[in-house]
Amino acid sequence: MIGRSLLLACIALSASSAGAQTLTLDPHLDLPKSAAAPDWNGLHDATSQFDLERARSGGLNAAAIALFVPQGTRDAASLAKAEAELRVHDAAIHAIADRNPGLAALALSPADVRAIAASGRFAVIESLLNTWPLGDDLDAFDKWYARGVRIVGFVHAGHNQFADSSRPALALGDGPTLNGGLSALGKRAVARLNDLGILIDVSQLSDAAFDQVLQLSRAPVIATHSDVRAIVGNSRNLTDAQLDALKANGGVIAINAFSAYLRPRSAQTLDGVAALQREFGLGKDGGAPLSASRQAEYDRRYHDIVGREPKATVGELVDAVDYAVRRIGVDHVALSSDFNHGGGVEGWNNVAELGSVTAELRRRGYSAADIDKLWSGNVLRVWQKAIDARRS
Helix, strand or coil: CCHHHHHHHHHHHHHHCCCCCCCEEEEEECCCCHHHCCCCCCCCCCCCCHHHHHHHHHCEEEEEEEEEECCCCCHHHHHHHHHHHHHHHHHHHHHHHHHHCCCCCEEEHHHHHHHHHHHCCCEEEEEEECCCHHCCHHHHHHHHHHHHEEEEEEEEEEEECCCEEEECCCHHHHCCCCCCCEEEHHHHHHHHHHHHEEEEECCCEEEHHHHHHHHHCCCHHHHEEEECCCCCCCCCCCCCHHHHHHHHHEEEEEEEEEECCCCCHHHHHHHHHHHHHCCCCCCCCCCCCHHHHHHHHHHHHHHHHHHHCCEHHHHHHHHHHHHHHHCCCHHHHEEEECCCCCCCEEEEECHHHHHHHHHHHHHHCHHHHHHHHHHHHHHHHHHHHHHHCCCC
């Protein structure tokens, strides 16, 4: 257990890095690969962009940590393997709090986040990204809610039985669409998540699925890790019309520190990716699924090509914040890192560097009240609205 003096130091560090009394919350980061180790506890991990020690030094008070398994095929064996992986990752997320009780605790509500942060501890929020491992079982949402999941995003890279992705999994044979947006199962899932008071995450969804979620949800939603398509024309980013719809819904976009969605890729990189896709017989209209070994080779070579791109900067991150704020207002914008899954920009490449983002916001003229909203207030508000809309 840590003593009272260290607890007070934690609070002081948070205040000094992000501005007095600012509660800082990252609504989307991932576990590192090292979290699969049985003794991992998240306290100190040099291989990760997140650990409790650097979160404390950087002034990060809370984060939604993704319970995530990448997209695969929907055969029984693959789903069973994915479900087992989910349980391992869930145990790792809980271990951050369970194995460091003086430093962290699981948060099940905005009130929990505030209370945990006020105690000098780190608030762990569990989110679920990619509902493919759940099969066709809507009751699985109730089970994961009981375990602590409070934010759910339907897809990652690849269509699944609930919804279409903004990034079809070409290596799995995906075409432009599988469900025409949400499937019938996905539409029922929106209602189930509303009933549970789970906050729906619209990041990664296809444009059609995004529109349908907003039409169906009776609660505000969040895009936990998305950027602006007017700046970078990538399908993962939100259009101006989607930003407007998000505002009308009462929701929030968390501008994401992911370089490829903040700074356009060079012609050389785009040409290299296109050549690689042709070599592997992959096209925007789909194709034959690749074998597991060919998928691994494609992924390795793809990431080698895109990894040569220079990283975006904190300034470019805040450029995207500026755009979204001008378009839909500061009440509908937040910040997220996507650490451990490709996130990180020059100046904010791990949780210890959070202060550089706050400094840039201040330099641009954002008030203390605005910064509070961007770092946590807006996320906590929409989360509470989702809870308020549930059916008892």
